[in-house]
Amino acid sequence: MSRPPRVDEGEPVSIVAVVLETLAPSWARLRGTLLVLVPMLIVLAIWETFRLPSPAIACFLLLMMARADAVSTVSGSLTAAIGVSLGSLISVFVLAASLSQPALRIPLMALMTFTTMLAVRATTLGPGAFIVGFFATYGTTEADELLGIAGSTAGVANTEGFGRPQIAFMPPEEALLHSALWLVAVAMGPALLLLLVNRLAGTDPLRLLAGKVRARTEAAVAFCENEPGAIDRLHAVGREGIGPLLDLIGLSERAHDRLGLHEVNARIARAFGRLILLLVAWDSARADLAGADRPGEKPFLLAVAAFVRGLQARLHPPPRAQDAPPALCFPPEDGECLLEGALVSLAAEIRTVLATLKNAEAERADLLSRDLGRRPGERVSKPLFQPNGFSAPNIQFALKVTLAVMSCYLIESGLDWQGIGTCVVTSFFVALGTVGETVHKMTLRIGGCLIGATLGIGSILLLMPSMTGFGQLAVLFGSVAFAAAWIGLGSPRVAYAGWQILLAFGLTTLQGYGPTLDMQTARDRVVGILLGNVVTALVFLFVWPVRVSDAVRRDMGGAFDLLGRMMAIEDTQPDVQRRHRDEAELRDQFVGAVTRAGGVIPNDNFEPHPSGTSDGRLGRGALTRLSRLIVPVSVIATDGVEPSVREEIPEAAREQVRAYHRAMRDWFSAVAAWIRSGEGDSALRTTLPAPPALDEMPDRLPEPLARRVRGRFALYTLLHRQIDDFLDASLPQSASASPTPSSRRSVSLAAG
Structure with missing residues (x-):
């Protein structure tokens, strides 16, 4: 019986390395931490001075709403405030x-x-949607607490004989309304304060965008100028x-x-991302020409570097308006004519x-000069429902979370x-x-916790x-809050731990007004967190379990299906412009699938490995090799010659190339x-089609067309070498040995 390949990330990342990454200092991170800490201390002062309820929750919401830039923080603050109010x-x-x-x-809670x-x-x-539903459900759980308070005894004087049930002072319905209104205040106050601080001193996303663009331009220029370590920087921005960029x-x-x-x-961001991938492929392609003389490579790459520098200056011009932006000059064609191998096709794509x-x-x-880009009233509308939003996996996920929540409540x-x-x-x-x-x-x-x-x-x-005094409490709380915010604004892999440090510390120390000596509340809340984790883990492990391996196989399999569709794009779309558009859409879908797989594969080490898998392995190395296939495949999909010169290639040769593309489509599906x-x-x-051969091409082709054919x-050779690396x-x-070249079928090449 066939068994799917196992998903194995490999050796887990060292805890020491994670800690060092978490605590790595940077000015941007320090600034972001202070922008959270300052309103947090202000909230603490207001809550303690006026004896408002839930100061720990108010401070936790501040950290939860904080983002790296002002716009995301402001929108997140408004979303949280409105969501808590509606909930x-x-x-x-x-x-x-x-x-x-x-x-x-109980059924109403389950339904919500x-x-x-x-x-x-x-x-x-x-x-x-999550904030509204969470606070609606969590607010409903307060009914038992309110009824318990209503039935307890409260004194109206200094003698026991004057004890009365608290329901005599405030009926449960009124206590409920007061509790709900205070919950709204707990969310609204921090949200408005964080909004104000970020409007005054928040980080402009344009500044972050300029930094991202600068990192890419510098990496591209460093590679083109053959600086040491440039290829590592290029790989980093490519990953x-x-x-x-699109988010910023x-x-x-x-x-x-x-x-x-x-x-x-x-369009600029997508084209620039395409340029980075082409330069990465350039490094792989010139390895095949290591011993050959490449006189045209250096002039071409230097011209590309000059273009990128000019583009960076035009996108973010200097402050002096009288400085004219540099001209954008294309690489000279005489240098490109000296290239050989896959560099020819890559250079043509780079020029495009x-x-x-x-x-x-x-x-x-032009839009900026005529002020046509300033259209504040326009918004890009998004559909309300996701594609396949009501599919079985989504319904099963909702049922699992409902089972875990209601189990904890019961x-x-x-x-x-x-x-x-x-x-x-x-x-x-914790449900994901x-x-x-x-x-x-x-x-x-x-x-x-x-x-x-x-x-x-x-x-x-x-x-x-x-x-x-409050000053001592502020120093104590601020010290822990600074460390928690530093972690919480760091890598997404560990940021949630910072949230929990702040919440657990706040819930244990900010139980009333001023310093506390009650450790029972701290114990109960820690026990509740541990219980919720255990229940949720058991539900997700035994009820419709979705493993990391399932998600990785789904996305990696979908990525290979997309590669097959791209290989056959010349047959399915003869129009050149539509072919480029379809190729761009398929490439974006491929990048999305690989990104999703890369996002979940690090969690492989957090779940047990079932025994029913084969010796095949899909890990980080395989995912990296898969991501490299997109460049040669996408260039092949858009590298067709002009219709005016296509007829110079014999029809039999063109038909063999089309047959090869169809064979590769079927092989990717396999x-x-x-x-x-x-x-x-x-x-x-054994079924991998051999790269097309040049031996059957006619010698009468003109040199420009012959260079494109070569x-x-x-x-094709680069693609097959990368496929061999993946395999x-x-x-x-048992299946990893490469077959001899004679075992593969050879087909002739034609740039169809």
Whole structure:
């Protein structure tokens, strides 16, 4: 029986390396931490002075809403404030209808939880839907606490005889309304304060965008000028992709009311990302020409470097308006004519990309000069529902979260232990798509919770008895909050631990007004977090488990299907312009699939490896080799010669090339099937079509066309060399031996 290849990230990253990365100093990170810490101390002062409820939650919301730039922080603050308000309002209506009917309240809570998590996965509302649903459900859980308070005794005088139930002072309905209104205040106050601070001193996303663009231009120039270590820098920015650029472009346009520039800016970002990938492929292609004389390579690359420098200066011109921007000059064609091998096709594609960049930059400058980019009223509308939003995996995810949340709530209610209510919160926040992701976030939550609780209990034992004023409390809380914010604004791999350190420390030390000596609350809240983690992990491990390997195989298999479609694009789309458009769409989908697989594969070490897998391995190395295939395949898809000279190639040769493309499409589909199911691994080597050969091409072709033909042949060779690298890293040992060249079918080359 065929077994799919196992997904194995390899050796886990050293904890020491993660800690060093987490604590790595930088001015940008220090600035962002201070922009969170200052409003946090202001919130603490206001809450302690006026004795407002939930100061720990208010400070935690500040860190949760903070982002690297001002626009994201402001929008996140408004989303959180509105979401908490709507969620609290929904909880009021639910409790008003079910306060005296627990049997009705439980199914309503389950329905709200299911609806919330399905909306998060099936719609484009994202964090907004989660905040509304979470606070609606969590607010509903306060009914038991409110009823318990109403039935407890409160004194109206200094004698026991004057004791009265608290329901005599405030009925449960009124207590509920007060609680909901205070929850809104707890969210609104920090949100408005964070909004004000970021409007005054927040980081402009345009500044971050300029830094990202500068990193790419410097890496490209360093490679073209053959500086030491340049290829490593080029690989680093290539792995990052254009996603961060597109996000910052959208944010900077919103900040400066330049929404009319979105299309042209996105075109520049995509073209620049394409240039980076072509330069990475250039390094691989010239390895085949290591012993050959390449007189045209250096002049061509130096001309590309000059173009990139000029583009950077025009995109971010100097402050003096009288300085004319530099001209954008293309590489001279005489240098390009001296290139050989795959460099010919890569150079032609680079020239196309440079032309796209030049035209897009000129259009952008024209829009700016006529002030046509300033259209603040326009917004790019997004569809409400995601494609396949109501698919079975999304429904199963919502049901699993509902099961975990309601299990925690029933355990809390059955034990009559209201102090462990944090288990419900935990079940909401640690639930993610795969078992590995859930366990990874659970580990961060437990680790951060234990660190924060240890610091909090230690402060209660050692420092709180001698603290007499707010200044001492502010120094203590600010020190821990600074470290937590430093971690929370760092790498996404560990940022959640910083959130938990702050929340656990705040919940243990900020229980009332002023210093506290109560350790029971700290114990209960830590127990609740641990219980929520255990319940959620068990549910996601045994109920419709989605493993990291399943997600990686799905995305890697889809990436190979996209490569097959790109190989056949000349047959399916004869029009040149539409071919380029279709190729760009398929390339974006390929990058998205590889990015998703790369995002979840590090969590492989957080889940057990099942025994029912083959010896094949899909790890970080295989994913890196897969990502490299996109460059030769996409260049082949758009490297057709002009129709006016295509007839000079014999029809029989062109038909053989088309047959080769169809064979490669089918072979990529076979690789996708092996990744998903494990079928056909032994035949992947032997069925891989051989690269086309030049021996059957006529000698009468003119030199420009002959050079393009030789360049296409070299691209096929580069593609097959990279495919062999992928197979070597992925196939089982029994199927990893390369076949002899004679075992592959040879087809002639024609640039069709």
